[in-house]
Amino acid sequence: MAVREKFDEELMDLRGKLLDLGHFAEDALSRSIDALENHNIELALEIMEDDTKADILYEEINDFAILLIAKQQPVAIDLRRIIVAIKIATDIERIADFAVNIAKATIRIGSEEHVKPIEHIKQMHAITLKMLKQSLEAFNEEDLKKAKKVADMDDEVDDLYGQTIIDLMKISREKPQHLTQITQLSFTCRYLERAADHVTNISEHIFYLVKGKQFDLNN
Amino acid sequence: MNTTMVKLNNQQNQTAANAESQRKEAVYHTKDLNLWYGTNHALKNINLEINEKEVTAIIGPSGCGKSTYIKTLNRMIELVPDVKTSGEIKYRGRNILQKGYGVEELRTKVGMVFQKPNPFPKSIFENVAYGPKIHGIKDKKILNQIVEKSLKGAAIWDEVKDRLNENAFGLSGGQQQRLCIARCLAIEPDVILMDEPTSALDPISTLKVEELVQELKKEYSIIIVTHNMQQAARISDKTAFFLNGEVIEYSETDQIFSNPADQRTEDYITGRFG
Numbered sequence: 001m002a003v004r005e006k007f008d009e010e011l012m013d014l015r016g017k018l019l020d021l022g023h024f025a026e027d028a029l030s031r032s033i034d035a036l037e038n039h040n041i042e043l044a045l046e047i048m049e050d051d052t053k054a055d056i057l058y059e060e061i062n063d064f065a066i067l068l069i070a071k072q073q074p075v076a077i078d079l080r081r082i083i084v085a086i087k088i089a090t091d092i093e094r095i096a097d098f099a100v101n102i103a104k105a106t107i108r109i110g111s112e113e114h115v116k117p118i119e120h121i122k123q124m125h126a127i128t129l130k131m132l133k134q135s136l137e138a139f140n141e142e143d144l145k146k147a148k149k150v151a152d153m154d155d156e157v158d159d160l161y162g163q164t165i166i167d168l169m170k171i172s173r174e175k176p177q178h179l180t181q182i183t184q185l186s187f188t189c190r191y192l193e194r195a196a197d198h199v200t201n202i203s204e205h206i207f208y209l210v211k212g213k214q215f216d217l218n219n
Numbered sequence: 220m221n222t223t224m225v226k227l228n229n230q231q232n233q234t235a236a237n238a239e240s241q242r243k244e245a246v247y248h249t250k251d252l253n254l255w256y257g258t259n260h261a262l263k264n265i266n267l268e269i270n271e272k273e274v275t276a277i278i279g280p281s282g283c284g285k286s287t288y289i290k291t292l293n294r295m296i297e298l299v300p301d302v303k304t305s306g307e308i309k310y311r312g313r314n315i316l317q318k319g320y321g322v323e324e325l326r327t328k329v330g331m332v333f334q335k336p337n338p339f340p341k342s343i344f345e346n347v348a349y350g351p352k353i354h355g356i357k358d359k360k361i362l363n364q365i366v367e368k369s370l371k372g373a374a375i376w377d378e379v380k381d382r383l384n385e386n387a388f389g390l391s392g393g394q395q396q397r398l399c400i401a402r403c404l405a406i407e408p409d410v411i412l413m414d415e416p417t418s419a420l421d422p423i424s425t426l427k428v429e430e431l432v433q434e435l436k437k438e439y440s441i442i443i444v445t446h447n448m449q450q451a452a453r454i455s456d457k458t459a460f461f462l463n464g465e466v467i468e469y470s471e472t473d474q475i476f477s478n479p480a481d482q483r484t485e486d487y488i489t490g491r492f493g
Contacts, residue, residue: 003490003491003492004489004490004491007490073449074489075448075452075476075477075488075489076476076477076478076479076485076488076489077485077489078489079477080477212477212478213478
C-alpha cells in the first residue's frame with residue numbers, strides 16, 4: 001500500500017467537491033443570464049431556490065477541509081491544497097450568489113421590455129463563464145499558464161463593464177421612465193464584473209498552491 | 220533531475236540557511252564532514268552551521284545519519300568501533316575532531332539527553348548533583364543551589380522539591396526525562412543535544428518537554444533529533460533534512476514546513492515516503 005493513500009484519496013475528494021461547486025456556479029450564472037434575457041421569472045425563482053445547494057456544498061467543503069487539517073496535520077503542499085480549497089470555495093460561493101442577484105434583478109425588471117438589447121451583458125457573461133470554466137481546469141490540472149490566461153481575460157470584462165455602464169447612463173437620461181430597469185441592468189453588469197474578479201482570485205490561489213507564494217494577477 | 224543538478228540544489232539549499240546563520244554567532248560549524256562505519260559511508264559531505272541560542276531540528280527517515288551526526292557533535296560516536304571521519308567540526312571556533320582536543324572538556328560543554336530517560340539508580344538530588352560532584356564541587360550549600368537551579372530550569376522543581384531524597388526511578392517517564400535534562404543543566408553546558416527526547420513519553424509529558432525546550436533556548440543552544448515532524452515544526456528555528464547520509468535541505472523551519480525547496484524534503488514531510 002502506498003504511503004498516505006487514504007489521505008491522497010481524501011484530497012481528491014476535496015478537489016472533486018470543489019469542482020462540483022464550480023460547475024454548479026457555472027450553471028447558475030448561465031441560467032441567470034438566460035432568465036434575464038427571456039424575462040423568465042419562473043427560472044429566476046428556481047435559481048434563487050437552488051442556491052441552498054451551493055451553500056450546502058460550500059459548508060461541506062469547509063467542514064471536510066477542517067476535518068482533514070485536524071486528522072492529517074498536513075504541511076507544505078498538502079496544507080496549501082486544503083487552504084486553497086477553502087479560499088476557492090469562498091470565491092465560487094460568491095459567484096453563485098451573484099447568479100442569485102441577477103435572478104432578483106430579472107424579477108424586478110419583470111416583463112418590461114429591455115431598453116436596449118443586452119448583448120454587452122451577454123458578452124460579459126460569456127467571458128466570465130469561459131474564465132470560470134478554464135480556472136476550474138487550471139485548478140484541476142494545477143496549470144499555471146492556464147491560470148494566468150484566465151486572469152488576463154479579466155481586462156476584457158472590465159472594459160465591457162465600463163462601456164456598458166456609459167451606455168446605460170446615456171439611456172437613463174433619454175428614458176428616465178425606465179430608471180428601475182436601467183439600475184437593475186447596471187447592477188447585473190456589476191455582478192458579472194465582480195464575478196470575473198473572483199475568478200481572477202481563483203487564478204491567484206492556483207499560483208499560491210503551486211508556487212507557495214502570493215501573486216497579484218490584477219496588475 | 221541529473222546528479223549534478225541535485226548536488227547543486229543541495230549546495231544551494233545548505234548555503235541558504237548557512238548564509239542566514241552568518242548573521243548570528245555559530246556554535247558549531249561543520250565543514251565537509253564524512254563518516255564511515257567500516258566501509259559504510261554514513262555521513263557524506265555535511266556542511267552545516269548551527270546557531271547559538273536556537274533550536275535546530277534534525278529530521279529524516281531511519282538510517283539517514285541524523286543520530287550519527289549529533290553523536291559526532293560530542294564525539295560519542297567514537298564509542299562505536301571502526302569509525303572513521305574526515306572534514307571538520309568546529310565548536311566555538313576549534314575543530315573537535317583534531318588530535319589533542321580533550322573530549323572531557325567538550326562533554327562538559329555539550330550535554331546530551333537520550334531517547335529513553337536514563338536516571339542513575341540514586342536519589343533525585345544525587346542524580347543532579349552527580350555531575351558537579353565529579354567536577355570537584357563538594358560544598359553542600361553550593362550543591363544545593365545547583366540542584367535547585369537545575370531542577371527549576373528543567374521545570375520539575377515544584378513536582379520534586381519535597382522528595383529530593385527519593386529514588387529517581389519512582390518518577391514518571393516524563394518526570395524522569397526532565398530530571399535527565401536537569402542533570403544535563405547542572406554542569407552548565409553551552410549546548411544540549413537531544414536524541415528523540417520525547418519518543419518514549421506520553422503526549423502531555425511531550426508537550427511539557429517541548430515547552431521546556433522553548434525556555435531553555437534562551438540560555439542554551441539546542442540540537443534535537445526527532446521523528447515527530449510536528450514537533451520539529453513547533454519547536455525549532457531551523458531544520459535540517461537528512462537522507463542517505465546527506466543534508467538535502469537546511470533552512471528556516473517555517474520555510475521547510477510551508478514551502479520546502481527540494482521535492483525529497485516535500486515528499487518526506489508530507490509523509491509520502493520514509
